[in-house]
Amino acid sequence: MNQMNENETRAGVGQIAPDFSLPSIQGDMISLADYQRKRNILLWFSRGFTCNFCRGHMENIADGYDMLLENGVEVVQIAPNLPETAQRYFESNMPCHPFICDPDKRLYGVYELGDAGSLEATRNTVISFSTAFRTGVGIETVRASWIDVMNRNFIRRLHHHALTAVDQGLFVIDKASIIRYRLVISPVESIPTAQELMSLVDALCPA
Numbered sequence: 001m002n003q004m005n006e007n008e009t010r011a012g013v014g015q016i017a018p019d020f021s022l023p024s025i026q027g028d029m030i031s032l033a034d035y036q037r038k039r040n041i042l043l044w045f046s047r048g049f050t051c052n053f054c055r056g057h058m059e060n061i062a063d064g065y066d067m068l069l070e071n072g073v074e075v076v077q078i079a080p081n082l083p084e085t086a087q088r089y090f091e092s093n094m095p096c097h098p099f100i101c102d103p104d105k106r107l108y109g110v111y112e113l114g115d116a117g118s119l120e121a122t123r124n125t126v127i128s129f130s131t132a133f134r135t136g137v138g139i140e141t142v143r144a145s146w147i148d149v150m151n152r153n154f155i156r157r158l159h160h161h162a163l164t165a166v167d168q169g170l171f172v173i174d175k176a177s178i179i180r181y182r183l184v185i186s187p188v189e190s191i192p193t194a195q196e197l198m199s200l201v202d203a204l205c206p207a
Helices: 052-070 083-090 106-110 120-136 138-149 154-163 196-204
Strands: 021-023 029-031 040-045 075-081 100-103 166-173 181-185
Touching: 040 196, 052 075, 052 120, 052 138, 052 196, 075 196, 083 100, 083 138, 120 138, 166 196, 181 196
Parallel strands: 040 075, 075 100
Antiparallel strands: 021 029, 040 166, 166 181
């Protein structure tokens, strides 16, 4: 786990968060500008619904989501899935927080999140699936991967699964759109719990 030097990135601590306007799978357009002066933002760049670790983190966020909202915090999750496959996977059980798909990982690039390449991707796949089957969610992980890959973009999605190991990123952004915290971790590492995230916001964001 490592926090990048904020002086070496355009999306570093103390800088204005790069804005975007993208549709969530729930149907709303999400823009950081819409939250200015209203809510602090936890912007999470994840591995999406195919990652059993990320699905576990989503459950943790869901458990603490009401607490976060009540304290003026919104969670926005970015995932490298296709919008139509994410909607198919979640169907009527949509995430409680905005879930935005960025299959070409352009926003990941804007926030300067790296890709460790195919060797690391292979290692992560082995860790992910072995952990999934050991913890009883192996079948669900296979189903999620099948939905993500087996579509009209098969070659592109297969390339995404087999050859990329994009970093996870967590950004705490205050009501003035200033980045107060930046965490970059590998795809198989854990993000803070909802309660830990709330503590970060309390400690770092102006009232």
